[in-house]
Amino acid sequence: MTPPHPFDNAIHLDTIDGNVRRGRTHPEWANFVGPFGGITAAVMLRAIETHPDRIGEPLALTVNFAAPTADGDFDISLRAARTNRTNQHWLAELSQDGAVTTIATAVFGVRRDTWASTEAHPPAAPPPEQLVPGVPGDFIAWGHLYDARFVAGAFPGEHAQPNEVSTSTMWMRDNAQRPVDYPALAALCDIFCPRVFLRRGGFVPSGTISLTTYFHADQRQLDALGGDFVLGTAHANRFSGGYFDQSAQLWSRNRALLATSHQFVYFKGQRSQG
Amino acid sequence: MTPPHPFDNAIHLDTIDGNVRRGRTHPEWANFVGPFGGITAAVMLRAIETHPDRIGEPLALTVNFAAPTADGDFDISLRAARTNRTNQHWLAELSQDGAVTTIATAVFGVRRDTWASTEAHPPAAPPPEQLVPGVPGDFIAWGHLYDARFVAGAFPGEHAQPNEVSTSTMWMRDNAQRPVDYPALAALCDIFCPRVFLRRGGFVPSGTISLTTYFHADQRQLDALGGDFVLGTAHANRFSGGYFDQSAQLWSRNRALLATSHQFVYFKGQRSQG
Numbered sequence: 171m172t173p174p175h176p177f178d179n180a181i182h183l184d185t186i187d188g189n190v191r192r193g194r195t196h197p198e199w200a201n202f203v204g205p206f207g208g209i210t211a212a213v214m215l216r217a218i219e220t221h222p223d224r225i226g227e228p229l230a231l232t233v234n235f236a237a238p239t240a241d242g243d244f245d246i247s248l249r250a251a252r253t254n255r256t257n258q259h260w261l262a263e264l265s266q267d268g269a270v271t272t273i274a275t276a277v278f279g280v281r282r283d284t285w286a287s288t289e290a291h292p293p294a295a296p297p298p299e300q301l302v303p304g305v306p307g308d309f310i311a312w313g314h315l316y317d318a319r320f321v322a323g324a325f326p327g328e329h330a331q332p333n334e335v336s337t338s339t340m341w342m343r344d345n346a347q348r349p350v351d352y353p354a355l356a357a358l359c360d361i362f363c364p365r366v367f368l369r370r371g372g373f374v375p376s377g378t379i380s381l382t383t384y385f386h387a388d389q390r391q392l393d394a395l396g397g398d399f400v401l402g403t404a405h406a407n408r409f410s411g412g413y414f415d416q417s418a419q420l421w422s423r424n425r426a427l428l429a430t431s432h433q434f435v436y437f438k439g440q441r442s443q444g
Numbered sequence: 445m446t447p448p449h450p451f452d453n454a455i456h457l458d459t460i461d462g463n464v465r466r467g468r469t470h471p472e473w474a475n476f477v478g479p480f481g482g483i484t485a486a487v488m489l490r491a492i493e494t495h496p497d498r499i500g501e502p503l504a505l506t507v508n509f510a511a512p513t514a515d516g517d518f519d520i521s522l523r524a525a526r527t528n529r530t531n532q533h534w535l536a537e538l539s540q541d542g543a544v545t546t547i548a549t550a551v552f553g554v555r556r557d558t559w560a561s562t563e564a565h566p567p568a569a570p571p572p573e574q575l576v577p578g579v580p581g582d583f584i585a586w587g588h589l590y591d592a593r594f595v596a597g598a599f600p601g602e603h604a605q606p607n608e609v610s611t612s613t614m615w616m617r618d619n620a621q622r623p624v625d626y627p628a629l630a631a632l633c634d635i636f637c638p639r640v641f642l643r644r645g646g647f648v649p650s651g652t653i654s655l656t657t658y659f660h661a662d663q664r665q666l667d668a669l670g671g672d673f674v675l676g677t678a679h680a681n682r683f684s685g686g687y688f689d690q691s692a693q694l695w696s697r698n699r700a701l702l703a704t705s706h707q708f709v710y711f712k713g714q715r716s717q718g
Contacts, residue, residue, distance in 0.1 A: 229687060230654040230708045232506040234549050236526035236533040251537070251544045252510035257653065257710070259510040259547055261535075263525070270525045273533055273549055275508050277653050277708070281685030284713045287643060289610055290681040336563055369561060379531065379551050380504040382656040384689045384708045386682045407564040407693065408660045408701045411555030413503060415658045415704050417691065419681065427682045430689050432706045434504045434551070434658045436531070439559045 175348045176315055177357070180209050181216040183246070191217045191246045195239060200311040204238030207378045208360030209312065210264070212353035214274040217246040218260050219352070224250075225258050226280040227389060228352045232382045237271040239264065244271070256280040281388050290430075292421040295321040298341035298399040306342065307363045309373075316361065318342045319399075325363050326372050336365035336416075339403040347397030352385060355392070358400055358420055359383045359431035365406035365416050366437045376437035379413075387428040395422050412437060449622045450589055451631070454483050455490040457520070465491045465520045469513060474585040478512030481652045482634030483586065484538070486627035488548040491520040492534045493626070498524075499532050500554040501663060502626045506656045511545040513538065518545070530554040555662050564704075566695040569595040572615035572673040580616065581637045583647075590635065592616045593673075599637050600646050610639035610690075613677040621671030624702075626659060629666070632674055632694055633657045633705035639680035639690050640711045650711035653687075661702040669696050686711060 174182075176198045183191040199209045211233045218224060244266050252259040257279030264272035301319035308325060323338030342361060348354065364376040387395070404418035418431045448456075450472045457465035473483045485507045492498060518540050526533040531553030538546035575593035582599060597612030616635060622628065638650040661669070678692035692705045 230508075232508075232549060232654070232656060234504075234506075234533050234551060237528065251547050254511065259508050259544075261547060270533075273525050273535065275506060275547055275549055275654075277508060279653075279687075279710075281687070284684070284686045284711070285644070286682075286684040288682045288684075289643075289679065369563075370559070379553075380506070380549075380656075380658075382506060382654075382706060384654075384687075384706070386684055386687075386689070388685055405563065407704050408562045410558070410560040410562070410660055411662055412558045413553075413555070413658075413660075415660070417704075417706075430681050430691075430706075432656060432658075432691075432704075436553075437558070440557075 175346050177344060177348055177354060181213045181353050183217055183220060186245065189248045191220060192243060193246065194243045195241050198311055198315060202310065203377065206312040207235060207381060208357035210239060210272055211360060211381055212357040214246065214262050214264065214272065215276065215356050216353045217248060217262055218276050218278065221248050224278060225253070226256070226278045228276060228385045229279045230277040230382070230384050231356060232275045232380065234273045234380045235378055236273060239271050240266055288427050290419060290427055292401055292425055293321070293339045293403045295339060295341065295401055301341060306361050316342055316344055323368055326367050330371045332371035333368045336368045337403065337405040338362050338368065341399040341401050343397060343399045349396050350392055350400065355385065355387065355420065355429055356383055358402065359418055359429055361402065362404040362416065362418060364435055364437065365404065365414060366409060369409065370439070374437050374439055376435055378433045378435050381431070381433040383429055383431040385429050387426065391426055391428065398423060400428065449620050451618060451622055451628060455487045455627050457491055457494060460519065463522045465494060466517060467520065468517045469515050472585055472589060476584065477651065480586040481509060481655060482631035484513060484546055485634060485655055486631040488520065488536050488538065488546065489550065489630050490627045491522060491536055492550050492552065495522050498552055499527070500530070500552045502550060502659045503531070503553045504551040504656070504658050505630060506549045506654065508547045508654045509652055510547060513545045514540055562701050564693060564701055566675055566699055567595070567613045567677045569613060569615065569675055575615060580635050590616055590618055597642055600641050604645045606645040607642045610642045611677065611679040612636050612642065615673040615675055617671060617673045623670050624666055624674065629659065629661065629694065629703055630657055632676065633692055633703055635676065636678040636690065636692060638709055638711065639678065639688060640683060643683065644713070648711050648713055650709055652707045652709050655705070655707040657703055657705040659703050661700065665700055665702065672697060674702065
């Protein structure tokens with residue numbers, strides 16, 4: 171029997187009661203402190219997907235990282251705050267020993283066949299087959315679960331210098347080519363290392379405090395994508411006061427904009443370093 | 445005695461108990477259906493600001509519009525889901541007659557003196573004094589509370605044609621030049637008409653379902669801004685399945701990036717129109 175994919179392990183949830191799911195952290199998904207934020211976003215979304223009252227597909231997801239999740243079990247409590255005819259507003263809270271570590275809101279809804287247009291353009295990139303396989307970031311356990319092929323803005327190595335821009339562009343897929351579903355797409359949106367690493371030329375203590383993803387892909391587009399590479403690009407707009415923002419886009423090989431994602435990130439660093 | 449500014453009226457809240465505030469809708473702020481989303485975002489943020497346990501300044505705000513707020517009173521319930529040493533995670537729910545119409549999460553926190561850099565560039569624009577005063581949009585009550593001076597992508601008028609891009613850029617300030625505080629900044633982030641109006645060349649039924657704003661400006665920068673014009677620019681990335689995203693930036697005259705803001709919007713429209 172094939173062992174389950176690490177991603178499926180990570181988003182596996184047991185039903186405790188109608189509105190509570192129980193999951194657990196997995197060492198493969200460890201980040202510097204607590205689990206990879208993307209896997210936490212994925213499990214929050216997955217928890218809502220398991221609810222029998224859920225209607226439609228994910229449209230928007232916001233995950234606020236209030237505290238690191240400790241190693242071990244966690245509970246996710248779910249509440250449909252409002253159900254409309256074609257969409258539904260969810261609240262989800264992840265807690266451990268009664269203390270909330272993660273808060274999420276999500277909008278699910280029905281997609282309809284409407285006028286459509288993609289106004290954004292994917293970043294210029296050679297096909298992934300022409301690039302060197304690598305990892306999205308060094309020193310982190312979960313990085314080794316992905317194949318990341320940088321076009322620009324690679325993770326800064328040992329002798330890296332500060333960059334003038336924070337943009338990273340890379341092809342990425344998970345190593346086992348597990349088909350991309352909404353939780354996997356939510357995780358991919360958070361795969362980029364903190365933009366401050368690029369600008370400062372190395373590791374800077376930092377952590378996402380709020381992550382918002384808009385899902386543009388419908389289920390048919392995800393089915394067409396399967397486990398293929400996704401082209402991701404991310405940049406920051408402003409660093410100040412110990413925080414910066416990041417905006418990212420994820421594209422399929424055939425130029426479908428799958429998701430746009432934004433986050434606000436805490437970072438540490440004295441002015442004197444600048 | 446000078447009557448209070450309509451914005452101060454709109455965000456005025458009475459304390460019902462420690463965690464509940466009561467406000468009311470105001471006809472000046474009416475939109476097509478329910479109040480202007482920006483004023484709802486502002487009052488949610490204001491409610492958190494009034495809480496005696498609040499620490500620091502607003503960093504990130506997400507407002508999910510679950511249903512239109514009906515004319516009349518509303519209650520906002522507040523909960524500090526997690527308080528850390530330098531930041532705090534809030535949940536706020538606006539309800540009428542026990543039914544939730546709006547859900548917000550917010551992160552407040554302390555800003556520190558760190559390395560800083562603004563990577564984005566403001567859009568090219570002549571000074572506001574060289575442009576014609578106008579309103580952000582026709583047919584809406586609240587539009588007349590603002591002075592909006594378009595640089596690009598004006599609100600489509602009666603004989604407008606579809607545009608190839610959805611970008612709007614404009615200088616804006618409220619008519620009474622009330623100093624911009626965080627609630628006012630939150631409202632300004634939602635001032636842009638739905639991007640689908642630009643692309644389709646006219647009115648299309650639409651409404652924001654989720655709005656996220658990152659506050660880059662600290663209090664000192666807001667004090668320096670006062671009631672001066674703010675340069676806003678907004679664009680969409682993809683329209684599909686009856687939804688589109690919008691990303692916006694708000695700049696001060698002296699090129700400070702005050703806020704970045706993103707939203708996901710429902711729109712109506714048959715494929716046959718395209």
